[in-house]
Amino acid sequence: MGWIAKRRKKQSSFSYLLGQVQAVFATIADHRRNNASIGMVDVLSSGFAMFSLKSSSLLSFEKRSQAEKGNLRRLYNIGKLCSDTQMREVLDRVDAATLQTGFARLYDLLKECRIIREYSYWQGKPIVSVDGVEHFSSQTVHCKQCLQKQHKDKQITYSHQMLSAVLVHPNKREVFPMRCEPIINTDGRTKNDCERNAAKRLLTGMTQSYANESFVWVADALYANGPYIKALLADGHSYIIGIKPEGNKGLFGQFAARQQRGKVGSFSYSDQSGQHHFQWVNNLPLNRSHAELRINMLHYEQRDRKGKKTTFSWITDIELRQRNVAKVMRAARARWKIENETFNTLKNQGYHFNHNYGHGQDQLCTVLAYLMMLAFAVDQIRQYADEYFRTLWQGLGTKAKLWQAIRAAFTMIQFQTMRQLCVFVAKQYKIQLE
Numbered sequence: 001m002g003w004i005a006k007r008r009k010k011q012s013s014f015s016y017l018l019g020q021v022q023a024v025f026a027t028i029a030d031h032r033r034n035n036a037s038i039g040m041v042d043v044l045s046s047g048f049a050m051f052s053l054k055s056s057s058l059l060s061f062e063k064r065s066q067a068e069k070g071n072l073r074r075l076y077n078i079g080k081l082c083s084d085t086q087m088r089e090v091l092d093r094v095d096a097a098t099l100q101t102g103f104a105r106l107y108d109l110l111k112e113c114r115i116i117r118e119y120s121y122w123q124g125k126p127i128v129s130v131d132g133v134e135h136f137s138s139q140t141v142h143c144k145q146c147l148q149k150q151h152k153d154k155q156i157t158y159s160h161q162m163l164s165a166v167l168v169h170p171n172k173r174e175v176f177p178m179r180c181e182p183i184i185n186t187d188g189r190t191k192n193d194c195e196r197n198a199a200k201r202l203l204t205g206m207t208q209s210y211a212n213e214s215f216v217w218v219a220d221a222l223y224a225n226g227p228y229i230k231a232l233l234a235d236g237h238s239y240i241i242g243i244k245p246e247g248n249k250g251l252f253g254q255f256a257a258r259q260q261r262g263k264v265g266s267f268s269y270s271d272q273s274g275q276h277h278f279q280w281v282n283n284l285p286l287n288r289s290h291a292e293l294r295i296n297m298l299h300y301e302q303r304d305r306k307g308k309k310t311t312f313s314w315i316t317d318i319e320l321r322q323r324n325v326a327k328v329m330r331a332a333r334a335r336w337k338i339e340n341e342t343f344n345t346l347k348n349q350g351y352h353f354n355h356n357y358g359h360g361q362d363q364l365c366t367v368l369a370y371l372m373m374l375a376f377a378v379d380q381i382r383q384y385a386d387e388y389f390r391t392l393w394q395g396l397g398t399k400a401k402l403w404q405a406i407r408a409a410f411t412m413i414q415f416q417t418m419r420q421l422c423v424f425v426a427k428q429y430k431i432q433l434e
Contacts, residue, residue: 004113004114007112007113008113008114008115008385009385009386009387011109011112011113011385012113012381012382012384012385012386013386013418013419014075014378014382014386014389014417014418014419015417015418015419017106017109017378017381017382018076018077018378019077020102020105020106020109021048021102021105021106021374021378022041022044022045022077023105024099024101024102024105025040025041025044025045025048026041027098027101028040028044028094028095028098028099029095029098031093031094032090037080038080038081038082038086038090039079039080040090040094041079042078042079042080042081042082043082043086043087043090043091044091044094044371045076045077045078046061046072046076046078046081046082046087047087047091047367047368047371048076048371048374048375049061049072049076049078050357050371051351051371051372051374051375051376052076052375052378052379053403053406053407053410054350054351054352054403054407055352056352056355057352057355057357058084058087058088058357058358059084061084062083062084064081065411065412066414067410067411067412067413067414068410068411069081070414071410071414071415071421074414074415074416074417075410075415075417075418075421088358088360088364091358091360091363091364091367091368092358092360092361092362092363092364092367093362093363094363094367095363096182096363096366096367096370099367099370099371099374100179100180100205100209100370101209102370102374102377103177103178103179103180103209103373103374103377104178104179104209104210106176106374106377106378106381107167107176107178107209107210109381110176110381113385115381115384115385116167118169118172119167119168119169119172119176121169121170121216121327121331122216122238122318122327122331123238125214125215125216125237125238126167126169126215126216127167127168127169127170127215127216127217127218127331127334128165128166128167128168128178128206128215128216128217128218129165129166129168129175129218129219129334129335129336129337129338130163130164130165130166130199130202130217130218130219130223130338131163131164131219131220131335131338131339131343132161132162132163132164132183132195132198133161133162133164133343134159134160134161135160135161135162135353135365135369136159136160136356136359136365136369137157137158137159137160138157138158138159138356138359139155139156139157139158141158141356141359142158142359143158143359143360143361143362143365144185145160145182145184145185145366146158146159146160146185147159147160147161147183147184147185147194148185160182160365160366160369161182161183161194162180162181162182162183162198162366162369163180163181163183163195163198163199163202164177164179164180164181164338164342164373165177165178165179165180165202165206166178166337166338166342168218168334168335168337168338168341169334170330170331170333170334172384173341173383174341174380174381174383174384175337175338175341175342175380176377176380176381177342177373177374177376177377177380178206178209178210179202179205179206179209180369180370180373181198181199181201181202181205182198182366183195183198184198195222196222196223196225196228199222199223199228200228200231203228203231203232203235207235214235214236214237214238215237215238216237216238216239216240216331217232217237217238217239217240217241218239218240218241218331218332218334218335219239219241219242219335220241220242220335221241221242221243221244221247221248223239223241224241224242224243224247224248224286224315226286226287226289226290226293229241229286229290229293229295229317230290230293233317238316238317238318239315239316239317240314240315240316240318240328240331240332241314241315241316242312242313242314242332242335243297243313243314243315244313245313248287250287250288251284251286251287251295251297251315252313254281254284254285254297255279255281255284255297255299258281259279263281264279264280264281265278265279265280265281265320265321265322265325266278266279267322267325269326273302273304273305274302274303274304274305275302275303276300276301276302276326276329277300277301277302277303278298278299278300278322278325278326278329279298279299279300280296280297280298280299280320280325281296281297281320282296282319282320283296284296284297286315295315295316295317296315296316296317296318296319296320297313297314297315297316298313298314298315298316298320298325298328298329298332299311299312299313300312300313300314300325300329312329312332312333314328314329314332316328316332342376345376345399346372346376349398349399349400349403350399350400350403351372351375351376353372387433388419388422388423388426388433389422391426391431391432391433392422392425392426392431392433395426395429395431396429396431405425405428405429406421406422406425409421409424409425409428
């Protein structure tokens with residue numbers, strides 16, 4: 001086994017990853033008196049453990065067997081366990097932004113064991129997908145940061161939403177969260193304004209956390225505006241952004257004019273999924289307001305074996321040629337991995353993303369969402385690089401079955417390490433780990 005393989009094996013182990021997360025927890029200021037009975041690291045670690053173990057609620061997490069208590073102390077390195085009330089009260093006053101360092105620290109680990117190299121896609125740049133998601137909704141519970149939506153019957157729905165930036169690759173299942181940014185009620189009066197203003201903060205935060213990194217940003221049509229694209233380019237990033245005829249009439253008009261003059265590149269091929277047809281133009285002005293910003297436009301049509309046609313259009317700073325349009329298309333369509341592999345996994349594969357773990361008066365809702373994303377990030381690294389974890393998952397067939405088996409063992413039997421727990425589960429299901 002080479003040194004990279006040894007490093008990857010070590011750094012993808014649960015205990016090592018937990019240590020990285022808890023090192024970040026140790027830097028977070030404790031707003032309480034110095035004589036607090038339970039330390040901040042223990043409270044944050046308890047919240048992390050709740051999502052790592054896929055507990056269905058704070059109350060469910062608090063009801064613990066003797067084995068669970070021992071396993072939380074040993075496997076999650078928690079000195080003193082807290083009640084659900086204590087967790088809510090303490091986490092409500094934590095500055096959620098301080099947890100962002102956890103994503104950057106895990107990214108550095110991915111670089112150290114060269115996983116980032118395997119995610120490089122275009123001229124050494126990995127792909128970052130950006131999208132928003134709602135993680136709390138109520139018609140009664142709310143706070144000053146809640147977004148508000150008034151319905152026709154005058155009822156108001158209060159919600160918390162956030163933008164997430166996630167590292168993706170067209171050919172890889174695992175995704176790695178890099179940063180989250182809350183969308184708050186002061187961001188604007190419309191959904192577009194809210195998300196755009198949050199996107200500015202997200203980009204600023206990404207620049208600070210990943211100052212020496214450059215990425216290919218993929219996003220939907222909301223981001224096809226001059227200020228945002230200029231900010232991406234100024235930070236050394238590339239971009240592939242979706243556009244729509246109703247929102248980008250000028251670009252589609254220019255494209256049609258070039259077609260009439262025979263100035264549009266064209267390329268087609270067929271494979272097992274169907275027929276693929278590309279048309280592209282380079283060096284178009286984005287719009288009248290930003291005529292100096294030149295973009296390249298790609299139009300793509302796919303017709304599957306049943307004859308169903310799907311069309312997409314994107315703008316990019318990448319100069320388009322016949323040799324690269326298919327690669328650009330695959331990068332652009334990897335944007336949906338943030339929905340399919342991130343949000344859908346959190347909603348449907350044991351993380352209980354849609355469950356209300358607590359709203360609080362200040363930061364609780366956002367802090368819990370960030371802790372869930374950190375637990376998800378650790379799971380994704382283990383899924384990608386930890387042979388024990390991946391073999392166990394494949395042997396059990398589904399993530400739901402995997403989490404169920406781990407929780408069952410965690411509840412009834414005391415272990416010294418998470419690896420020991422995985423070995424025990426494997427033996428019960430006659431899964432060969434090595």
